[in-house]
Amino acid sequence: MSLTRIHNLSISLDGFATGEPQSAEAPFGHAGERLHQWMFATRFWDAGGTSGVDDALAERHSHGIGAEIMGANKFGPPGWANDPDWKGWWGPNPPFHTPTFVLTHHPQPSMAMEGGTTFHFLDAAPAEALEAAREAADGLDVRIGGGATVVRDFLAAGLVDHMHLVQVPIVLGRGVRLWDGLEALEDAYDVEAVSSPSGVTHLTFTRKAS
């Protein structure tokens, strides 16, 4: 069965998945790279990196995924929809390698990139977007790629089977908060917390059998 999964979503102690303001120069605002240093240190990111628990959990991002859904704020900085040359942050060969659905109120023609990534642009609610992505995934799983607003919308709609969060020991104070509107999320999930020697804590949410 095709699952809906979230991986490597990094949050601060106070639950922000990005700082502010987001811009072309600072995609994560004042958070900079601090939320993702744990990942940059792993073999998943860099061949010379670590191969422990951080790496084992990070690399699951790539396995068995047939499509991704991301929010407009992940695809580009504010205003990207008005830039006809904008093709995402990732250059000619984006790291998705599957159909990738960008949720936006300004849909545009699809973009076929190198390496198997094709960006599709949808103005759609979570369930509808998931239906399109699942069909494109051809039996494999669908990854909800973020950012926090999109993840929150899919969680609130009850559409997520597996979520891996990484809590980084910093207090951002401002930005986009993951947790708002998710009261009693634990009722639907088994939650496991594992602290890593790197200082982060991995939180794994597995949907309970219904």
Add this chain to the structure above:
Amino acid sequence: MSLTRIHNLSISLDGFATGEPQSAEAPFGHAGERLHQWMFATRFWDAGGTSGVDDALAERHSHGIGAEIMGANKFGPPGWANDPDWKGWWGPNPPFHTPTFVLTHHPQPSMAMEGGTTFHFLDAAPAEALEAAREAADGLDVRIGGGATVVRDFLAAGLVDHMHLVQVPIVLGRGVRLWDGLEALEDAYDVEAVSSPSGVTHLTFTRKAS
């Protein structure tokens, strides 16, 4: 040197140290006892309890403390200051066993209880309250007993040397949030995260040498 310490402050994944509404029947509001079940399961709380990492960290609450400072919302439910018979939640022999300073805008005469606890009532800013408590502690440490608002005020004032938080894997959604206004708290502290087999994650903040 006398330190200012916080112990066993339990928060949800979304950072709430209590739910809402707080009342005589539900001191932690809709959180109920869920934030503190980890502690009730330890030997610190119950002689038949566990004696692992949860217990080791919990019992530091009691060691080397000469005074406590708490907020008005910890001492009683809304309106307690208008009840001449209210002497706290804890019965004739409260578990503090030291001078205990209650921050309130409605000061009243001190109350000497059994077992060494004397409640003093202060309408004072954090630094002033700490000065009074430190003098009463006679060389021992001062515990900031909570709730979240008082802890946040002391952290924001830079008055805390050691803080032990316990993150419980539930999403409360509403209540009193610890983290507001504490951006970049990690600049002043070494932060350690340790997940326990019980499911909670202990966060220890130790003030950096200046």
